[in-house]
Amino acid sequence: MATFVDQVTLHLRAGGGGDGCVSVKREKFKPLAGPDGGNGGNGGSIILVSDLGTTTLLGHHRAPHRKSDHGGPGMGDHRAGFAGPDIELAVPVGTVVKDADGNELIDMDVAGVRFVAAPGGMGGLGNAALATTKRKAPGFALLGTPGWEGDILLELKVVADIALVGYPSAGKSSLIAAISAAKPKIADYPFTTLHPNLGVVQAGETRFTVADVPGLIEGASEGKGLGLEFLRHVERCTALLHVLDCATLEPGRDPLSDLDIILGELAAYPVPEGQTPLLERPQLIALNKIDVPDGRELASFVRAELEGRGYRVFDVSAVSREGLRELNFALAELVEADRAIRALEPVAERIVMRPRAVNEVDFTVRVEGGSGGDIYRVLGEKPERWVAQTNFTNDEAIGFLADRLAKLGVEEQLFKSGAVSGSTVIIGAGNGVIFDWEPTLTSTAELVTAPRGTDSRLDDSTRMTSNKRRETYLQRMDAKAAARAELQSERTAGVWNVDDEIALARESEDDDAASRD
Ligand SMILES: Nc1nc2c(ncn2[C@@H]2O[C@H](COP(=O)(O)OP(=O)(O)OP(=O)(O)O)[C@@H](O)[C@H]2O)c(=O)[nH]1
Numbered sequence: 001m002a003t004f005v006d007q008v009t010l011h012l013r014a015g016g017g018g019d020g021c022v023s024v025k026r027e028k029f030k031p032l033a034g035p036d037g038g039n040g041g042n043g044g045s046i047i048l049v050s051d052l053g054t055t056t057l058l059g060h061h062r063a064p065h066r067k068s069d070h071g072g073p074g075m076g077d078h079r080a081g082f083a084g085p086d087i088e089l090a091v092p093v094g095t096v097v098k099d100a101d102g103n104e105l106i107d108m109d110v111a112g113v114r115f116v117a118a119p120g121g122m123g124g125l126g127n128a129a130l131a132t133t134k135r136k137a138p139g140f141a142l143l144g145t146p147g148w149e150g151d152i153l154l155e156l157k158v159v160a161d162i163a164l165v166g167y168p169s170a171g172k173s174s175l176i177a178a179i180s181a182a183k184p185k186i187a188d189y190p191f192t193t194l195h196p197n198l199g200v201v202q203a204g205e206t207r208f209t210v211a212d213v214p215g216l217i218e219g220a221s222e223g224k225g226l227g228l229e230f231l232r233h234v235e236r237c238t239a240l241l242h243v244l245d246c247a248t249l250e251p252g253r254d255p256l257s258d259l260d261i262i263l264g265e266l267a268a269y270p271v272p273e274g275q276t277p278l279l280e281r282p283q284l285i286a287l288n289k290i291d292v293p294d295g296r297e298l299a300s301f302v303r304a305e306l307e308g309r310g311y312r313v314f315d316v317s318a319v320s321r322e323g324l325r326e327l328n329f330a331l332a333e334l335v336e337a338d339r340a341i342r343a344l345e346p347v348a349e350r351i352v353m354r355p356r357a358v359n360e361v362d363f364t365v366r367v368e369g370g371s372g373g374d375i376y377r378v379l380g381e382k383p384e385r386w387v388a389q390t391n392f393t394n395d396e397a398i399g400f401l402a403d404r405l406a407k408l409g410v411e412e413q414l415f416k417s418g419a420v421s422g423s424t425v426i427i428g429a430g431n432g433v434i435f436d437w438e439p440t441l442t443s444t445a446e447l448v449t450a451p452r453g454t455d456s457r458l459d460d461s462t463r464m465t466s467n468k469r470r471e472t473y474l475q476r477m478d479a480k481a482a483a484r485a486e487l488q489s490e491r492t493a494g495v496w497n498v499d500d501e502i503a504l505a506r507e508s509e510d511d512d513a514a515s516r517d
């Protein structure tokens with residue numbers, strides 16, 4: 001039964017943001033008292049957290065589909081929608097996160113790193129938040145944007161102090177079983193070990209971890225055998241222990257040539273930037289299977305040669321346990337030396353990261369030749385998000401989008417790229433959102449002077465000059481004075497009615513509001 005799962009693809013779907021709300025405040029005697037639509041809540045994000053208590057990716061292997069909740073829609077009376085709660089997924093320390101194309105997103109190599117793998121969508125602004133002095137009562141709100149949806153790849157790279165490397169059947173699994181409590185599968189056929197086994201070894205005061213990994217053969221660095229699979233794990237280890245088989249009966253094999261081939265493979269493996277190349281790490285040699293008489297003899301023949309190359313060499317037997325104590329203490333020494341060096345290094349602080357489209361520029365316009373003429377494709381985080389926020393059944397919302405695009409310079413760039421009236425403009429990748437480019441979108445200069453989003457119920461969209469406004473105001477005041485005088489005379493005559501009184505009061509309130517603008 002495979003219990004060590006070291007590679008899992010997760011299918012994530014983060015919650016979308018809630019839509020903003022369009023609402024107009026209504027009060028007694030003041031039916032249109034301004035916009036009060038609240039913002040939508042943000043969608044929940046899916047966050048990976050590296051955790052020492054989690055040792056395998058097994059839990060994710062069993063539940064690879066994860067989603068977080070949507071944000072709630074905004075409501076009237078300035079009430080914001082609720083935010084969708086974030087979901088946290090614990091992953092073992094040593095998990096490398098990659099995107100669906102295999103590009104590394106983050107290496108969660110220490111505990112406590114929080115990585116927002118799938119950001120939730122943004123809540124849309126309500127019409128209250130969209131109101132400006134020029135656009136007093138927007139008749140539209142922004143839609144919430146969808147949450148991130150897609151696959152990520154989790155890869156667990158074993159983080160052990162010592163990696164056992166050697167040919168298949170050299171006795172690596174037997175050795176880890178002999179020096180730790182690990183119970184790996186041991187058999188006399190090659191590639192018994194398919195997944196790394198971790199063992200904890202106690203030598204005196206020192207406790208360290210040893211990784212038994214799949215066997216290495218010539219060509220492994222090009223992926224032969226279980227090659228790269230294996231080297232991926234070695235990458236994280238501080239030191240290497242070469243396990244050489246002194247009792248192999250295979251022709252052409254002996255400890256020295258085995259070692260040379262393995263060194264060649266380790267040298268060819270490109271470690272990630274910032275890490276020590278494999279062969280520059282401390283290395284020890286264990287000559288295994290000395291319980292076999294021929295093995296002991298062979299070990300004594302090659303020892304001098306290996307020591308001459310600068311290695312510390314240990315004769316061991318995983319079966320009779322001979323030489324294991326000395327080997328353990330030598331490994332502990334290496335580990336201690338490394339830990340002492342690391343303790344001096346400053347601990348790098350880890351911050352929450354978020355994958356972001358890295359756009360140096362806000363957007364790009366790409367001209368794509370098609371059979372039906374040129375297509376102008378606009379790509380960029382902002383324009384694409386803005387399109388997602390637009391309710392295309394609302395003219396005001398479309399106008400607002402056009403203003404935003406114009407302000408960003410999209411219009412101008414389209415024009416420079418050669419777009420003309422009627423050209424096909426697509427915003428976003430794939431099918432995106434397709435527009436027929438119309439001069440209304442281009443002649444933004446005119447549009448800016450006549451602000452969009454002015455609500456005719458509250459404000460006259462054909463704005464008057466201040467002189468004209470003054471004139472009409474005075475006219476109304478005169479009319480009111482006349483009406484008041486008439487009412488007064490009716491009152492004295494005893495024929496006034498209450499409805500006229502209310503209408504008059506309401507009118508003067510509206511006039512007061514209008515004169516405040
Ligand atoms: N006589 C003797 N046999 C051993 C010794 N160590 C391992 N073996 C035998 O060698 C064979 C292979 O051992 P494993 O521990 O599975 O070898 P491995 O290096 O893990 O092999 P892979 O997982 O295939 O890479 C088994 O039959 C073991 O019993 C030893 O010290 N003495």
Ligand SMILES: [Mg+2]
Pocket residue numbers: 172173174184185186192193212213214215
């Ligand atoms: Mg093995």
